[in-house]
Amino acid sequence: MLFALLFLACAEKDADPIDTAALARGAELYSVHCAACHSPDGTGGTGPDITRELDEEDEEIIEIILEGEDDMPAASVTPEEAQLIVDWMRTAF
DSSP, rough: OOOHHHHHHHOOTTTTOOOHHHHHHHHHHHHHHHHHHHOTTSSOOSSOOOGTTTTSHHHHHHHHHOBTTTTBOOOOOOHHHHHHEEEHHHHHO
């Protein structure tokens, strides 16, 4: 994961600047609130493979994080923290 963050930080100079601190916070939040069921790499465990959900809009994924869905409970995070999780997922998976 650290390698991925370093790689992104060194990406094209013309690209939008990447907030590595925000990505690290998103990774931390994912680890605490999501990884136990969805696995560290998002491919599933007791919960489904969420890497297949990344074609959804941010708002849809954030809604699931905040409100839960089916057997998944809502995560105890703010909407801003849910966005950090989604941002990290989009760079990590």
